[in-house]
Amino acid sequence: MSHPSHDKIHYVELPSRDLAATKAFFQKAFGWGFIDYGPQYAAITGAGLDGGFFQASTPAHSRNGSVLVVLYSDALEATQANVEAAGGVIEQAIFDFPGGRRFHFIEPGGSELAVWSATAT
Template identity: 45%
Template sequence: MARLEYLELPVGDRAAAKRFYAQAFGWTFTDFGPDYAATMNGDTDVGLDAASDRVKAPLPVIRVEDLDATLASVEAASGVVTVPVFAFPGGRRFHFRDVDGHELAAMQPD
């Protein structure tokens, strides 16, 4: 079953964003390289992305069981793939726009 797994937020200063969310909500983050950190609570997690070439707005990431089947379903439903399938530490994903132009991602963990 597909479910919202992540919400990625573009941030200008990852360290400042981590401090804000820690102080405001008590969240802790795991760093994944110099530009990315994420909560790892096992529920819907938040990723902080400081890479300038990545997301420009909040990005909902939907966890799916079969990424290839989901890609076919998104395209059949008139979704537009904006970032082809790629691997990342922990799985694979792709980005797409829905019929209203919202960008989302679908991911399948390893």
């Protein structure tokens, strides 16, 4: 884990109903690694921000008021294809918003995330 900066977001933890499936999905779709800390927690490596997944019965979803974790991609369509090939379910297809485009997906552990890309100039 990197040294924290004072008063800055340092670490994000996300729930998963199926920790093994979540880890396999993110490894395949995004190339992330994991360090297991017991059977109910895995820290993320190589994701750009420190964090982890924990075993939980309730996944994170924005419609329930959860925080939405948004990843960045230089190639949005290719990233969406990787998400689908790894077993993710597209919750909201690619759409435009001011400053870019994005899509939302559900990973196999049940949590919602999104991926965005800047609008080409």
